[in-house]
Amino acid sequence: MKTLVEHAKEGELTRPMEEVAQTEQIDPQVLVERIALGSIIIMRRGQRSVGIGRGLSTKVNVNIGTSSQKIDVEEEVKKAQIAESYGADTITDLSMGGNLPEIRRKILANTTLPLTMVPIYQTAAEIGLETMDEAHLLHTMREQAREGVSSFVLHCTSRDTLHTLKRSRRIMGVVSKGGSLSIAYMLLHHAENPFLENFSDILKLLRRYDIVLSLGNTMRSGCIHDPRDRAQRAEMRQNTELAKRAHEEGVQVIIEGMGGHIRADRIPKYIKSYKRSSDFPLFVAGPLPTDIAVGYDHIAGCVGAALASGAGADYLCYITPAEHLGLPDAGQVKEGLIAFKIAAHIGDSMKYGLPEGDKKLARKRANLDWEGQFRYALDGEKARKMAPREGPCTMCGDYCAIRMMKNLPDILEKG
Numbered sequence: 001m002k003t004l005v006e007h008a009k010e011g012e013l014t015r016p017m018e019e020v021a022q023t024e025q026i027d028p029q030v031l032v033e034r035i036a037l038g039s040i041i042i043m044r045r046g047q048r049s050v051g052i053g054r055g056l057s058t059k060v061n062v063n064i065g066t067s068s069q070k071i072d073v074e075e076e077v078k079k080a081q082i083a084e085s086y087g088a089d090t091i092t093d094l095s096m097g098g099n100l101p102e103i104r105r106k107i108l109a110n111t112t113l114p115l116t117m118v119p120i121y122q123t124a125a126e127i128g129l130e131t132m133d134e135a136h137l138l139h140t141m142r143e144q145a146r147e148g149v150s151s152f153v154l155h156c157t158s159r160d161t162l163h164t165l166k167r168s169r170r171i172m173g174v175v176s177k178g179g180s181l182s183i184a185y186m187l188l189h190h191a192e193n194p195f196l197e198n199f200s201d202i203l204k205l206l207r208r209y210d211i212v213l214s215l216g217n218t219m220r221s222g223c224i225h226d227p228r229d230r231a232q233r234a235e236m237r238q239n240t241e242l243a244k245r246a247h248e249e250g251v252q253v254i255i256e257g258m259g260g261h262i263r264a265d266r267i268p269k270y271i272k273s274y275k276r277s278s279d280f281p282l283f284v285a286g287p288l289p290t291d292i293a294v295g296y297d298h299i300a301g302c303v304g305a306a307l308a309s310g311a312g313a314d315y316l317c318y319i320t321p322a323e324h325l326g327l328p329d330a331g332q333v334k335e336g337l338i339a340f341k342i343a344a345h346i347g348d349s350m351k352y353g354l355p356e357g358d359k360k361l362a363r364k365r366a367n368l369d370w371e372g373q374f375r376y377a378l379d380g381e382k383a384r385k386m387a388p389r390e391g392p393c394t395m396c397g398d399y400c401a402i403r404m405m406k407n408l409p410d411i412l413e414k415g
């Protein structure tokens with residue numbers, strides 16, 4: 001069976017492509033060409049198709065999942081459902097505690113969004129880093145692929161890049177969990193990266209199930225004082241080469257990069273430099289432009305993600321208020337998602353021009369039409385709880401600027 005990339009390379013427009021072209025209001029032929037070139041991918045699950053990449057709206061991913069210290073499957077299912085109902089584009093299950101296949105199956109059964117997995121999480125949690133081997137990793141990937149996941153994140157850091165990292169003067173070292181698990185495995189087993197060692201077989205598996213490969217960002221900075229160093233540049237070069245290889249084999253691919261913590265003025269610069277060197281869709285975690293917003297990292301992340309999206313990032317991984325502090329609860333998942341939906345929306349207004357929705361909301365606001373405003377708001381339900389049913393709100397009360405200015409012509413006429 002042909003993969004989506006192979007269909008596109010032959011100029012064939014398939015149903016997922018038609019759906020994405022319609023949702024995104026993009027010429028179907030342009031979409032086919034961009035999939036063929038690798039600058040757009042479509043993440044699919046069942047009837048749902050989510051396009052990510054050049055010329056498309058910025059997408060938002062929500063991470064959920066248990067940890068070894070907090071296992072509440074129903075809460076994870078609730079988080080997944082909240083993510084879906086508040087407009088997440090994709091979900092990633094990062095569970096490492098409890099019965100992992102059962103958690104994944106419950107998430108799959110209760111949502112329709114494309115689901116991403118990081119296979120080393122399950123393998124390390126079930127087998128243990130010391131006893132697991134490459135065969136265990138491949139077994140996990142086959143199991144997850146058969147169950148219908150849409151994408152895998154693989155951290156492919158080579159031993160060469162690890163040597164480069166040793167010379168780096170970072171405060172935070174490596175802060176990617178998937179990346180640190182891969183590195184720990186390599187060091188414990190005196191081995192090369194297991195995903196690199198088995199890359200051909202992995203591509204065959206991804207090709208067979210037409211699963212998107214997301215190349216992980218192990219080397220991202222963990223604080224704004226950690227600069228983009230040689231290790232980051234080496235990882236990015238390597239991921240771009242791996243992406244080319246995957247795409248040649250008919251596998252859709254995303255590159256994760258420019259995420260983590262980056263000082264604000266450098267975010268657009270870094271994103272633009274990536275976009276000049278590679279056209280594969282860019283997936284960005286955060287980035288956080290400050291380290292001091294603990295407890296409010298979803299707000300700091302929203303600022304960084306808006307800058308990143310506006311400069312060309314295609315896909316954002318959200319951050320919740322619990323970032324750096326604990327596993328988020330369902331309410332915090334919602335807060336983080338809304339913050340990143342705002343970032344994506346602002347980014348799109350920078351990339352593609354002012355959105356119609358903002359104009360429609362402004363018109364309703366100018367008429368003090370509260371219900372009308374809620375229709376176009378990202379979270380109308382929350383806004384409704386704070387607003388009056390009609391007339392001015394309690395902010396200015398009798399001195400409502402909007403009402404005064406509306407009445408002004410009458411006042412002038414009477415005067």
Ligand code: SF4
Pocket residue numbers: 392393394395396397399400401402403
């Ligand atoms: S009272 Fe003030 S804040 Fe409220 S709608 Fe009027 S101008 Fe806006």
